[in-house]
Amino acid sequence: MAATSSAEGAAAAPRPKSWTLRVRQAMDRNLPMDHLLPDRQPYYVGSWVYVFGVVTIAALVWVVVSGILLSFFGPQWWHDSRVGRFFNGLHFWSVQMFFIFMVLHLWGQYFMAGWRNGRALTWMIGVVIFAVSILTAFTGYLSQQNFDAQFIAINAKDAMNSAGIGAFFNVLNFGQMYGLHVMLLPIGVTILVVLHIVMVRVRGVVKPIDPEGSARS
């Protein structure tokens, strides 16, 4: 009875007028700190397969850090100076690591059906991250300021035109491709990755399909 009256009392409680209070209460309900920053993990997380996602995030950090330096100093620096070429290479190879480990993470989550038990949106956001990352890498290849970038742009324009998007996604327009590559698309990838991680932390890591000793799980 006490529980019922308590529930009735909660239902009858007036909705706070302050939107900051409503947001804070919603965050307290949906984003508990012990889920966001746990100090213990389920026993089945003790596998290297679960490391692929973290390595992908680490690679993304290096992509962003090296990309900030490249955008700050510009094409002449990354082509002509030794330090610039080093960071150009660092940017390129950290992108390779990002994609390799993102695909390994995808394989791992696919075979363990990581979308189970209310995690479908987490999986779908991961798919969108993959797609936006490909677009980001593509605009990066177009932003190199070398013959390779020109070759890719001149060949890719026909594909864009045949898809009907060439009028507003002009791969021959360096300013448009560079702006997309260093601003809009990286911000999009970063926001989606943060959302993806928060959703993983709120729900926890998905259990294996047939965990050992499943009686206790």
Place this chain on the structure above:
Amino acid sequence: MDTPASYFHWGFILISLPNLVVIGGMIVLFAIALVAPFPHAEESEDGSHK
């Protein structure tokens, strides 16, 4: 370095050797991750580990 890559051609499959090496390496790495022991994976009594 500026020469075109060699290609592996088998039926309808056509892939450059560098891409084939990367994909092969990824499959090997995935298989190793499945079987390699994870350090400090011993579980505590409540079924979790730090």
